[in-house]
Amino acid sequence: MENLLQIHNITKIFGEGTINEKVAISDLTLKLQAGDFVTVIGNNGAGKSTLLNCIAGVFPLDRGDIILAGKNITKIPEYKRAKYIGRVFQDPLKGTAFDMSIEENLAIAAAKNKSRGLQPGLTKADRNDFREKLAMLEMGLEDKMTQKVKLLSGGQRQALTLFMAVIAEPKLLLLDEHTAALDPSAAEKVLALTEKFSKREDMCTMMITHNMKDALKYGNRTILMQSGRIAMDISGKEREDMTVEKLIEKFSIDNDRMLL
Amino acid sequence: MMTLTALLGAIELGTIYAVLALGVFLSFRTLNMPDLTVDGSIVTGMATAAVMCSAGINPYISLIGAFIAGACAGFMTGILHTRLKIQAILAGILVMLASYSINLRIMGKTPNIPLTKSETIYNMADKILPSKYSGIVIGLIVLAVIILLLYLFLQTRLGFVFRATGDNEDMVRAAGVSGDNMKLMGLAISNGLVGLAGGMLAQNQAFADISSGTGMMIIGLASVILGEVVFGTKTLLRRLISASLGAILYRVIISQALYLGMESSDLKLVSAVIVAAALYLGILGEKGAKIRKRRGQNGKSASNS
Known part of the structure; x- marks a missing residue:
């Protein structure tokens, strides 16, 4: 099967040449196939978020290449890359324009790959389309499409942000602890939606999580990051046999090794 | 209370300041950016319209000229801010300073350029309407056209992302649009409107003066805030109309204060105090709501126990 996302030997160093030099990503190589749903775990500072930021183009790489759907995107600015990439962050405030209505937010996200000129921002057809699709979220958002986003709860907002991230059919979905700020029931709901959306054939998904149970429950592959490298990469049978206890053990072994 | 003539005069002037207020609304509210270019670009608009009018060019065409000249000033601020990464407020001050020299040129x-002998939109209107109301009518027509165009623009795909830029630039970038380009466009349109207001002002008072820009940004801000407090912010159209009505109300209040004996030289001090108070009350509004809510809850729990 073809690799949808190829990350070749990327390195990212912060403050190179200074006393605070930190190698955040060190010669990392990773290949994802279409339909893959990878969960990413690791300690704070292991480079999980940096990896996602590198892929999204938040800052330039020091070395290496990133190829998405056959296209080298290494040097493309963040806002242009966003056409192929959907993102959701931990902070539910980060993904939406709070002073605009739900339908207006959706319209902005849905127009990602269309030209943005003086066409009407929202047509009747758009509204019907959004209402139908919002009903899938099962959060009752379809009945308050003209309500401003700032009036929504964190869970509703995060579900909306997730939906906005996939509405324009990206090639890659990047999730950075997107349920960490939610209460357990809202988190579960958003995770179920994540699973549902990730089923699309021509997309791959990367999800950072600190919840070991979720890391094994969702997706088809799990990677453990340590000091800017991939310390463990499991899928298939090996992953099925993995338990939360063994995973934590793995964590602490690596931690001990780091201490020595 | 002031005379009817004075009231009509204040409203007439208010329709012009309403255009200024819409410009300030775009930068301050939509882009969430305090833009001091306004104090310069309004004079740029005045100067451009005055020069064009006195050259015998149609006064409406000269208003378009004033819009373009103002937009150029805003565009420069945008370049300084987004490309050279200078703080927004400093970029505005720099362009305001530079525009003084450009305006003189x-x-x-x-x-000072007098327009007493030139044709203006106001003396054109005098020919077909009774002169007492002609200024208000023509001002309201221009204002209505601008509000309509602005409203339609803000409902387009481009308008949507533009509005989102002030709310959440990350989200705009995630939607595949450069927030910097939106700011550039917004500052150009905003100062274009300010320039247009300057052009109207020059034609209305029949002269352009190099030093008349001082404090215009604050007057625009005062109008926007006053409009929001008095006329509400429920829908987008409502917000545009509120800003405009705020400007008219502001002029009426000022002219009433002058009638009651305020020195016109104190005008700028009073404007500054009004804006400072309004900004403080804006913060207090949120706090006040919280305190009221807490009291309400306490009251409830007290009555329950």
Whole structure:
């Protein structure tokens, strides 16, 4: 099967040449196939978020290449890359324009790959389309499409942000602890939606999580990051046999090794 | 209370300041950016319109000229801010300073251009309407056209992302649009409107003066805030109309204060105090709501126990 996302030997160093030099990503190589749903775990500072930021183009790489759907995107600015990439962050405030209505937010996200000129921002057809699709979220958002986003709860907002991230059919979905700020029931709901959306054939998904149970429950592959490298990469049978206890053990072994 | 003539005069002037207020609304509310270019770009618009009018060019065409000249000033601020990464407020101050020299050049190095002998939109309107109301009517027509165009623009795909830029630039970038380009466009349109207001003002008072820009940004801000407090912010159209009505109300209040004996030289001090108070009350509004809510809850729990 073809690799949808190829990350070749990327390195990212912060403050190179200074006393605070930190190698955040060190010669990392990773290949994802279409339909893959990878969960990413690791300690704070292991480079999980940096990896996602590198892929999204938040800052330039020091070395290496990133190829998405056959296209080298290494040097493309963040806002242009966003056409192929959907993102959701931990902070539910980060993904939406709070002073605009739900339908207006959706319209902005849905127009990602269309030209943005003086066409009407929202047509009747758009509204019907959004209402139908919002009903899938099962959060009752379809009945308050003209309500401003700032009036929504964190869970509703995060579900909306997730939906906005996939509405324009990206090639890659990047999730950075997107349920960490939610209460357990809202988190579960958003995770179920994540699973549902990730089923699309021509997309791959990367999800950072600190919840070991979720890391094994969702997706088809799990990677453990340590000091800017991939310390463990499991899928298939090996992953099925993995338990939360063994995973934590793995964590602490690596931690001990780091201490020595 | 002031005379009817004075009231009509204040409203007439208010329709012009309403255009200024819409410009300030775009930068301050939509882009969430305090833009001091306004104090310069309004004079740029005045100068451009005055020079064009006195050259015998149609006064409506000269208003378009004033819009373009103002937009250029805003565009420069945008370049300084987004490309050279200078803080927004400093970028505005720099362009405001630079525009003083440019405005003088536009005006042919004289600090004042009289328009008493030139055709303006106001003396054109006098020919078909009773002169007492003609200024208000023409002002309201221009204002209505601008509000309509602005409203339609803000409902387009481009308008949507533009509005989101002030709310959440990350989200705009995630939607595949450069927030910097939106700011550039917004500052150009905003100062274009300010320039247009300057052009109207020059035609209304029949002269352009190099030093009349001082404090215009604050007057625009005062109008926007006053409009929001008095006329509400429920829908987008409502917000545009509120800003405009705020400007008219502001002029009426000022002219009433002058009638009651306020020195016109104190005008700028009073404007500054009004804006400072309004900004403080804006913060207090949120706090006040919280305190009221807490009291309400306490009251409830007290009555329950």
